[in-house]
Amino acid sequence: MSRLYRMPSLGSDMEAGTLIEWVRQPGDRLAKGDVIAVIETQKGAIEVEVFHDAVMGRPLIQVGDKVPVGSPMAELEDASAAPALRPATGIPATHAPEPGPAVAEAGTRTSERIADQAGHRIGHRAGTGTAAQRRRASPAARRLADARGIALDAIEGSGPRGAVVLADVHAATGTTPTTEAASPPRGHLDLAAMRQAIAAAMSRSKREIPHYYLSHDIDLTAATDWLTARNAQLPPDQRLLLGALLIKAVALSLDKFPELNGFDRDGHFEPAQGVHIGCATAIRGGGLVAPALHDADQLQLPTLMTRLRDLVGRVRSGGLRASELSDPTITVSSLGERGVDRLYGIIYPPQVAIVGFGTPALRPWVQDGQVVPRNIVTATLSADHRHSDGHRGALFLARVGQRLQEPDTL
Amino acid sequence: MTRDEIKTIALQELIGVAADLAGETIPGDAQLRDEFDLDSMDILNWVSALHKRLGVDIPELDYPRLVSLDATADYLLERL
Amino acid sequence: MSAQMIEISYREAVREAIREALNRDPRVFLMGEDVGRYGGCYAVSKGLYDEFGPERIRDAPLSEAGFTGAGIGAALGGLRPIVEVMTVNFSLLALDQIVNNAATLRHMSGGQFSVPLVIRMACGAGKQLAAQHSHSLEGWYAHVPGIKVLAPATLEDARGMLWSALEDPDPVVIFEHVMLYNRSGQLAADAGAVPIEGAAVRREGGDVTLITYGGSLFKTLEAADTLAADGIAAEVIDLRCLRPLDDATLMASVARTHRAVIIDEGWRSGSLAAEISARLMEQAFWELDAPVGRVCSAEVPIPYPKHLEDAAVPQTDDIVAAARAVLNR
Numbered sequence: 001m002s003r004l005y006r007m008p009s010l011g012s013d014m015e016a017g018t019l020i021e022w023v024r025q026p027g028d029r030l031a032k033g034d035v036i037a038v039i040e041t042q043k044g045a046i047e048v049e050v051f052h053d054a055v056m057g058r059p060l061i062q063v064g065d066k067v068p069v070g071s072p073m074a075e076l077e078d079a080s081a082a083p084a085l086r087p088a089t090g091i092p093a094t095h096a097p098e099p100g101p102a103v104a105e106a107g108t109r110t111s112e113r114i115a116d117q118a119g120h121r122i123g124h125r126a127g128t129g130t131a132a133q134r135r136r137a138s139p140a141a142r143r144l145a146d147a148r149g150i151a152l153d154a155i156e157g158s159g160p161r162g163a164v165v166l167a168d169v170h171a172a173t174g175t176t177p178t179t180e181a182a183s184p185p186r187g188h189l190d191l192a193a194m195r196q197a198i199a200a201a202m203s204r205s206k207r208e209i210p211h212y213y214l215s216h217d218i219d220l221t222a223a224t225d226w227l228t229a230r231n232a233q234l235p236p237d238q239r240l241l242l243g244a245l246l247i248k249a250v251a252l253s254l255d256k257f258p259e260l261n262g263f264d265r266d267g268h269f270e271p272a273q274g275v276h277i278g279c280a281t282a283i284r285g286g287g288l289v290a291p292a293l294h295d296a297d298q299l300q301l302p303t304l305m306t307r308l309r310d311l312v313g314r315v316r317s318g319g320l321r322a323s324e325l326s327d328p329t330i331t332v333s334s335l336g337e338r339g340v341d342r343l344y345g346i347i348y349p350p351q352v353a354i355v356g357f358g359t360p361a362l363r364p365w366v367q368d369g370q371v372v373p374r375n376i377v378t379a380t381l382s383a384d385h386r387h388s389d390g391h392r393g394a395l396f397l398a399r400v401g402q403r404l405q406e407p408d409t410l
Numbered sequence: 411m412t413r414d415e416i417k418t419i420a421l422q423e424l425i426g427v428a429a430d431l432a433g434e435t436i437p438g439d440a441q442l443r444d445e446f447d448l449d450s451m452d453i454l455n456w457v458s459a460l461h462k463r464l465g466v467d468i469p470e471l472d473y474p475r476l477v478s479l480d481a482t483a484d485y486l487l488e489r490l
Numbered sequence: 491m492s493a494q495m496i497e498i499s500y501r502e503a504v505r506e507a508i509r510e511a512l513n514r515d516p517r518v519f520l521m522g523e524d525v526g527r528y529g530g531c532y533a534v535s536k537g538l539y540d541e542f543g544p545e546r547i548r549d550a551p552l553s554e555a556g557f558t559g560a561g562i563g564a565a566l567g568g569l570r571p572i573v574e575v576m577t578v579n580f581s582l583l584a585l586d587q588i589v590n591n592a593a594t595l596r597h598m599s600g601g602q603f604s605v606p607l608v609i610r611m612a613c614g615a616g617k618q619l620a621a622q623h624s625h626s627l628e629g630w631y632a633h634v635p636g637i638k639v640l641a642p643a644t645l646e647d648a649r650g651m652l653w654s655a656l657e658d659p660d661p662v663v664i665f666e667h668v669m670l671y672n673r674s675g676q677l678a679a680d681a682g683a684v685p686i687e688g689a690a691v692r693r694e695g696g697d698v699t700l701i702t703y704g705g706s707l708f709k710t711l712e713a714a715d716t717l718a719a720d721g722i723a724a725e726v727i728d729l730r731c732l733r734p735l736d737d738a739t740l741m742a743s744v745a746r747t748h749r750a751v752i753i754d755e756g757w758r759s760g761s762l763a764a765e766i767s768a769r770l771m772e773q774a775f776w777e778l779d780a781p782v783g784r785v786c787s788a789e790v791p792i793p794y795p796k797h798l799e800d801a802a803v804p805q806t807d808d809i810v811a812a813a814r815a816v817l818n819r
Contacts, residue, residue, distance in 0.1 A: 138779040140748050159780055160818045166748055166779045231470045236458040239470065241450050284430050284447045312451050317429055336449050 002057050004072040004154065008048050010041055010325035012349050013201040017041045017048075018066040019073065028056045029079065035321065037073065042190065042197035043289050044315075048322040053079040060150065060173065068171050072154060137164035148173045194287040205346050209264070210385040213344050214393050218401040219367075220360050220375045226407040242360070243334050244305045246377075248410045249403040250332050250355050251275045251296035257396040259388040260353040260381075261329045269352065269387040274298075278328025278348065279308065281315045289315050290331050290348060291324035301410060335359050342378035352384035353393075355400070411490065416464075417483035423463055424479075427455035438480040466490060494679040501671040503645045503681075504534050504610075507652035508572065510682070512542050515570055518656060521548040521557055522574030531576050532612055532671050558584035558609065562592050562661075565607040570656050575611040577619075578627045578665065584609075592661040593636030604659040608652065614667040614705045614755055615803045621791035624799070626755040628665050628704070629762035632733040638662040639733040640686055643670065643707040645677045647730060650684030658686070665732075667705030667755075689736040691743065695723030698813050699743040701766060702753035703729035706804055710753050713809035724813055732762060740766065741774045748779035749816045753804050758786035780816040785809050 007017050017039035024036050035047040036056065057075030061067055135152040137145070141164045145152050152164055155172045159165030205211075223245055231239040254261045254275050262271040275297040278290035291311055296304060314320050333345050334357040341361070345354035358378040365374035379400060383393045403410065417438065424442075425432050431446060442448045448456075453476065457468045466489045468476075476482045498506070511518045520535060526549035529536030539547040550557035554575055561573040575581045581588070588609065595603045615624035632639045640655060640662060642648045648666070655662035692707065693714050702710040707728050714724040725743050729735065744750050750770055754763035767782045785804040793799050 138748075139776045140779040143776045158818060160816060163780070165818075228470060236454060236461045236468060239454060241454060243450070282447075282449075284428075309451065309455065313427075313455075338443060338449070 002075045002077050003054070004060075005036065005050065005054075005074045005076050007039070007067050007069050007071045007073055008322050008326070009069045010043070010046060010048075010322050011197075011201070012204070013197045014041055014043075014069055014325075016066050016068045017046075019061055019063050020045055021063060022059060022074075023047070024056045026056050026058060030054050030056055030076075033323075038319075039322075040190075041325075042193040043325060044190075044194075044320060046320050046322050046325060050076065055079055065173075067173075071171050071173075072150075135164060136162060138166065140166050141169045144169045144173075191283070191285055191287045194283075194289075198288060201348060202346050205349050209347050209349065209352075211347060211382050212385045212390050212393065214381045214383075214390060214397050215342060215344075216379050216381075216394075216397040216401055217363075218377050218379050218404055219365060220377050220404060223404045223407040224360070224375050238302065240301055240305050241308070243336070244301060244308055245404065245407060245410055246334055246357050247277050247279065247293060247296055247308070247332050248299070248301060248304055249400050250330070251277055252410065253396060253399040253403055254297065254330065256399070257388075257392060259392065260383055260396055262352060262387075263329070263350040264352055264384060264387065265350065267386065272329035274329070276327045276329045278331035278351070279311060280331055280333035280345075280354075281312050283316060289320070289325075290328060290333070291315060291320050292327040292329075294323075294327065330354065333357070342380055344380050345382045347382055347384055352387045354382050355397075356380040356382070413483050413487050416486050416490070417479055419463060420460065420479055420482045420486065423459040424456055427459055428452050436479060438483075439478050441477055442479070443477070460486070464490065495676040496679045497674060498645060498649075498677045499672060499674040500645060500648045500666075501532065501534055503648040503677060504652070504666060504671075505536070505538065507649050508535065508538060509541070511570075511572070511653055511656055512538070512546055514653070515656070517568065517570040518572065519546040519548060519564075519569065520572045520574060521550050521561060523550055523552060523557075523576055525549060525574050530574065532666075532668065534666075534671070535574070554580050554583035555587055558587040559591065561607050561609070562587055562595075562605055565592075565605045565661075566595070566603055571607055572652070572656070573607065573609045575609060577623050577625075577668075578611050578613040579622050579625050581609075581611050581627075588631075588637070588661070588663070589634050593634050596660060597636060605661045606656070606659050607661045608655045608664060609661065610652075610664045610666060612668050612671075613665045614669060615787070615792045615799055616669040616705070618794060618796055618799060619668075620794040624668075624792035626705075626757075626787065628732055629754070629756045629760070629765070631663050631665075632735075632762055632765070634733075636660065637733065638686065638731065640664045641704040641730065641732055642666065643704050643728055643730070644692075645673075645675050646681060646684055649677060649681045651686050651730075653683040654686040657683075662686070665704060669705045673708070687731055687734070687736070689730055689739040690728045691725060691739070692728045693724065693726040695725040696747055697723045697725075698749040698751060698817060699725045699727060699740070699747045700751050700753060700809065700813065701727045701729065701740060703732060704755070706753045706755055706809075709804065709806045710809055712806045713813065716806065716810050717813055720819075722813065722817060722819065735766065735769065737769055737773060740770065741777075744770060744774045745777045748777055749783075750778075751783035751785060751809065751812045751816060753785045753809055753812075755787050755803050757789050758784060759789060761786055780818070783812040783816045785812045 019037060020040050021038040024030060030036060030050045032052050033049050036050050037048050038045055039048055054076035057077045059074045060072045137152050138159060144166060150173055155164045155168050157164040158168050227240055227242060258271045261275055262269055274295050276292040276294050277296040279293050280288060280290040282288055293307055293311060330351055331348050331354040333354060335343055339359035342358035343356040345356045347354050360375050360377040362373045363376040364371050365376060379397055381393050381397050453473055461468060466486055475485045508520055524531050525535045526539040526547045558573055561571040564571045592605045592607055595605050613626050640651050642651045655664060693711060700710050710726050714726050717724045725747055727743055752763040752766050754761050756762055763784045763786050770782050785808050788802040790802055792802055
């Protein structure tokens with residue numbers, strides 16, 4: 001019993017990926033979450049994971065192949081069934097093959113296993129047994145599928161009357177008839193492609209999502225004082241950045257506002273299971289990626305900071321993982337030290353909200369009836385009005401401000 | 411260790427944390443944050459690397475002095 | 491060497507071809523109904539009577555069987571006749587001469603006799619001439635061994651096919667679609683004979699092959715423009731020669747595009763389109779990525795009213811729709 005490992009979707013804007021490397025080989029045992037391959041996308045080289053325990057089976061595409069999302073990349077065997085697929089050990093290689101056991105049933109699992117052990121594939125061989133419903137496919141598609149050794153049943157048809165046509169087979173086998181260009185080296189970022197991806201996602205967002213916008217000035221003095229005092233005692237690699245506090249404050253504040261943390265699914269809201277903050281990270285030379293900082297609400301600040309450093313480093317050097325691109329439940333975008341007062345974000349579909357932080361600056365602030373200079377940041381919320389209202393959004397943003405007044409609780 | 415050696419180390423470590431700058435020519439007096447778009451994460455990573463390499467403590471309050479490679483070399487020379 | 495270009499109509503191009511033949515070869519003469527004093531029912535031979543006289547521009551009695559038979563006899567006797575039949579509909583009266591005599595004599599004489607005859611005739615709908623003057627029966631002729639069947643669509647072919655046809659030792663039938671006569675365009679002033687074998691790729695494209703000839707060529711090219719605007723690259727093949735068919739060009743194109751639509755103003759049943767479709771199935775089956783499409787005339791006698799006539803024959807929109815259907819786009 002085998003399943004297919006398919007090109008994962010790493011965001012609504014991803015159409016295809018290019019295989020750069022098989023990290024695992026046929027026969028390798030894979031646990032859920034293990035990286036199986038590295039693929040090149042518009043967001044750079046991404047490590048993609050398996051979603052359940054399995055044994056790596058036959059690869060269906062080769063390094064350099066570019067295939068659309070959903071195309072089979074490799075066969076995955078059930079982890080439990082795996083031993084039967086390996087040739088029995090202890091048989092000296094020089095021996096002639098022993099006669100196989102009598103085949104009781106033709107065209108059955110037994111014959112498939114025996115054929116498999118002998119290195120043949122009968123799964124797609126025309127047999128003399130009862131034929132299943134014939135798949136509608138063009139002659140050219142049949143020939144190509146046959147040459148590539150893939151089953152027509154596994155392919156969805158896009159041709160006249162739903163027939164499988166050449167393009168479908170090309171898609172399924174990870175080849176394109178015209179463009180089989182070599183993939184860029186791992187770690188290389190194709191900024192033009194990324195620009196296209198951003199354009200597609202943002203256009204879709206502005207087209208489909210009725211945004212509402214809120215803005216709130218937050219006194220960060222307490223937070224920055226706490227941060228300065230803390231960092232002063234620590235070596236550089238243990239110091240925190242303000243950005244980590246902001247992310248944590250947003251993550252913690254979401255607990256009472258689940259309608260901001262999740263996904264739009266065809267107009268319906270699907271709350272997220274965890275709080276995975278998409279950390280908008282700019283790339284020098286242009287470009288932007290917002291990979292997930294998983295379970296940000298659960299992480300202690302030092303851990304969160306370590307993860308953030310790791311994440312930002314991998315955005316710039318390549319090596320993001322598939323789950324990091326597809327999992328964010330809300331995005332945080334922070335302008336950092338060298339920016340302007342505020343930013344109004346555009347929601348990254350299918351998320352429903354994005355929190356923006358401008359550049360903190362000393363500004364006049366009224367406290368206890370006195371105008372005093374305080375370190376102020378303007379936080380904004382852009383949210384999907386289909387799934388939340390300004391009143392709730394305002395309460396959320398206010399809560400983020402309150403949490404930042406007590407940095408030691410973050 | 412001479413100032414030039416320190417400056418070379420500073421450049422090496424900078425490229426170590428911002429590999430995409432490897433092909434760039436970075437003049438000694440170039441304003442790193444503005445001209446090479448270094449953000450607070452880059453600076454922190456750079457400071458961490460310099461700390462490891464040279465054993466120099468660079469307090470957060472001194473980050474503003476690391477404006478250019480020249481300024482950084484001068485600063486580190488003082489601290490060594 | 492840059493050829494000087496002249497503006498010329500299809501009608502004039504055919505006339506120039508006839509004039510050149512008359513000038514080059516004293517054995518050549520033109521014969522048909524009203525070709526002389528009247529100048530031809532489509533005015534193709536206008537002026538030639540005055541220029542070449544009644545010996546070489548011969549008005550024939552209203553008997554297609556009679557003057558076609560006379561043309562066959564003249565060819566057998568060593569002349570190079572050009573017989574003009576007003577329309578393909580009337581040529582049915584001469585079918586016995588063409589099919590039973592012209593096409594057979596080389597074979598029945600064991601190669602002793604050849605019939606170097608050229609028969610020109612108008613064909614096709616679009617001029618509101620109703621069902622007895624508008625049909626496209628080229629496919630019937632293309633069925634018959636022993637003759638060659640040509641369908642010049644472009645000015646170059648209208649100008650250049652006649653001489654090559656006259657050079658051919660066997661009978662050649664040339665179909666001139668009535669809607670082409672008034673088409674004008676640029677033609678090299680020194681344009682001359684062109685090969686009569688082989689199809690021509692009039693437009694290159696990788697998504698679908700549109701196979702057509704004669705009067706449908708320009709509708710098909712228009713359709714290709716429309717398709718291009720939607721990102722579909724259609725290759726347009728002008729058959730030029732309907733018998734023998736240029737299988738190699740067709741198969742090579744379909745091997746690239748994997749899809750084909752045939753546009754034929756003849757009726758669908760038993761049509762030339764049917765023949766081509768069958769050949770694609772025989773020779774390119776494993777290349778096909780979709781069923782072969784056909785755009786043919788409605789199975790009615792061509793109607794007289796303009797709107798019904800238009801509805802009966804292939805139009806640009808029909809071609810676009812057929813191409814989309816095989817692409818499922």
